[in-house]
Amino acid sequence: MNEINNNSPIGVFDSGVGGLTALKELFRLLPDENTIYLGDTARVPYGIRSPETVTRYSFENVRFLASKGIKLLVVACNTASSVSLEAIRKSVSVPVIGVIEPGASEAVKSTRNKKIGVIGTEATIRSSAYKKAIEAIDGSAQVFGFSCPLFVPLVEEGWIEGEIAMMIAEKYLRKVKEKGVDTLVLGCTHYPLLKKVIAEVMGSDIRLIDSAVEATKRTAGTLKKDGIERRVKERPSREFYVTDSPERFIMVGERFLQQKIERIEKIEL
Amino acid sequence: MNEINNNSPIGVFDSGVGGLTALKELFRLLPDENTIYLGDTARVPYGIRSPETVTRYSFENVRFLASKGIKLLVVACNTASSVSLEAIRKSVSVPVIGVIEPGASEAVKSTRNKKIGVIGTEATIRSSAYKKAIEAIDGSAQVFGFSCPLFVPLVEEGWIEGEIAMMIAEKYLRKVKEKGVDTLVLGCTHYPLLKKVIAEVMGSDIRLIDSAVEATKRTAGTLKKDGIERRVKERPSREFYVTDSPERFIMVGERFLQQKIERIEKIEL
Numbered sequence: 208m209n210e211i212n213n214n215s216p217i218g219v220f221d222s223g224v225g226g227l228t229a230l231k232e233l234f235r236l237l238p239d240e241n242t243i244y245l246g247d248t249a250r251v252p253y254g255i256r257s258p259e260t261v262t263r264y265s266f267e268n269v270r271f272l273a274s275k276g277i278k279l280l281v282v283a284c285n286t287a288s289s290v291s292l293e294a295i296r297k298s299v300s301v302p303v304i305g306v307i308e309p310g311a312s313e314a315v316k317s318t319r320n321k322k323i324g325v326i327g328t329e330a331t332i333r334s335s336a337y338k339k340a341i342e343a344i345d346g347s348a349q350v351f352g353f354s355c356p357l358f359v360p361l362v363e364e365g366w367i368e369g370e371i372a373m374m375i376a377e378k379y380l381r382k383v384k385e386k387g388v389d390t391l392v393l394g395c396t397h398y399p400l401l402k403k404v405i406a407e408v409m410g411s412d413i414r415l416i417d418s419a420v421e422a423t424k425r426t427a428g429t430l431k432k433d434g435i436e437r438r439v440k441e442r443p444s445r446e447f448y449v450t451d452s453p454e455r456f457i458m459v460g461e462r463f464l465q466q467k468i469e470r471i472e473k474i475e476l
Numbered sequence: 477m478n479e480i481n482n483n484s485p486i487g488v489f490d491s492g493v494g495g496l497t498a499l500k501e502l503f504r505l506l507p508d509e510n511t512i513y514l515g516d517t518a519r520v521p522y523g524i525r526s527p528e529t530v531t532r533y534s535f536e537n538v539r540f541l542a543s544k545g546i547k548l549l550v551v552a553c554n555t556a557s558s559v560s561l562e563a564i565r566k567s568v569s570v571p572v573i574g575v576i577e578p579g580a581s582e583a584v585k586s587t588r589n590k591k592i593g594v595i596g597t598e599a600t601i602r603s604s605a606y607k608k609a610i611e612a613i614d615g616s617a618q619v620f621g622f623s624c625p626l627f628v629p630l631v632e633e634g635w636i637e638g639e640i641a642m643m644i645a646e647k648y649l650r651k652v653k654e655k656g657v658d659t660l661v662l663g664c665t666h667y668p669l670l671k672k673v674i675a676e677v678m679g680s681d682i683r684l685i686d687s688a689v690e691a692t693k694r695t696a697g698t699l700k701k702d703g704i705e706r707r708v709k710e711r712p713s714r715e716f717y718v719t720d721s722p723e724r725f726i727m728v729g730e731r732f733l734q735q736k737i738e739r740i741e742k743i744e745l
Contacts, residue, residue, distance in 0.1 A: 256517075356632070357626070360625060454526070
């Protein structure tokens with residue numbers, strides 16, 4: 208293992224391409240940081256799997272990133288953050304940032320009527336991770352969680368606007384609207400790509416919380432607090448690793464990241 | 477390994493629940509046979525993965541079923557049949573039935589204008605397995621393949637009829653219709669559940685081929701030819717194995733199978 212210092216990379220993992228929405232935020236907010244992104248594309252999606260299986264896969268991802276000498280770990284995957292974060296924290300010595308607590312915290316700041324909606328994968332919603340995190344901050348908040356299983360394949364297909372996306376969003380979000388929430392947490396890395404459709408269905412008075420944005424702010428804060436920001440102004444290194452062959456990841460991923468993916472390698476976990 | 481005889485089970489594997497459409501056919505046509513079904517639910521779906529990864533996972537599935545002393549193997553997964561069948565055949569000593577060749581063969585019998593459409597997952601279509609199999613039987617047939625990535629999540633969500641299913645089917649099948657095909661192969665185990673919607677979009681003059689039905693007829697023929705049918709009239713044993721926890725498999729699977737799933741066990745591959 209490499210010695211950890213300010214110049215060490217930030218490690219980010221996700222079940223696949225989705226975490227690139229978080230990585231994009233990281234590039235924007237912390238442009239000088241070296242990064243290593245791992246997408247477990249041979250076993251994506253995590254959102255339909257059991258907590259035990261998600262945790263097993265997460266440990267394998269973390270072990271790989273730890274071997275690269277990362278100085279901080281971002282668990283960009285909402286499902287892994289929901290079911291495995293505490294276990295991951297115990298298994299590594301570097302700071303670990305998940306997406307749940309930052310998203311929950313921002314939702315509590317945002318709500319006026321204390322009714323908060325959360326949408327995510329089956330596993331994320333089943334875990335009640337957002338609900339628990341929100342209630343830990345404000346016990347009087349009401350949290351309503353709904354899974355939207357078709358949103359991820361819809362985004363990966365690139366159908367992020369138009370009639371089909373609208374109809375699916377209307378069908379899923381009807382129940383959320385009925386609850387009278389004033390804040391909605393996008394509890395899955397893919398959902399920010401559907402922001403326009405979701406905003407149109409929910410109405411302009413509903414605040415949408417992007418957990419990836421909040422997690423990145425938290426990352427910046429932690430780097431500063433711990434004094435481990437990269438201070439070199441040289442061009443940072445941005446590495447990508449995937450567990451299946453990279454073609455599909457590059458094709459879908461460049462749409463998520465809105466830039467070219469250059470250094471990418473397939474690994475076996 | 478158990479000694480193989482007429483009483484030995486038929487092994488069936490699929491990436492998940494989809495192969496249950498084939499198993500249902502098998503129960504119907506060969507009700508006395510013992511069966512072992514393996515759904516690789518910890519790594520489903522195969523349709524978005526590379527050929528190398530699909531082959532690696534298939535070998536692990538086959539090794540497990542072979543250790544159970546099966547007398548015949550059905551590869552119910554179209555993706556695995558498309559990219560790994562020859563490799564699987566070389567790795568086991570029992571007869572191996574895939575879904576591609578039986579489906580292709582029936583499509584050639586069915587077509588009048590020699591224009592055949594094939595719909596399936598990204599990996600199945602990219603492999604051109606149906607196209608090659610059809611052209612090997614009739615070199616003058618024209619084959620048009622299209623992937624329909626949203627069909628699988630749509631079926632797993634249970635939205636197999638209604639406006640959303642119709643609109644998605646119309647969007648995907650427009651290109652197929654434009655080719656003037658008179659026969660359409662449903663080249664994915666999930667698609668038979670969308671048969672009503674697909675038939676409505678394609679029109680009643682288009683013949684739909686269900687590969688699972690054809691593979692089951694082939695299975696029955698092979699058992700007879702090899703003289704390895706089960707001749708005992710006792711109630712057969714029907715075992716299920718999955719690689720993730722069984723809850724979701726049972727929930728979705730009973731809808732596919734239209735009967736209770738009783739003996740099920742989680743294994744690690």
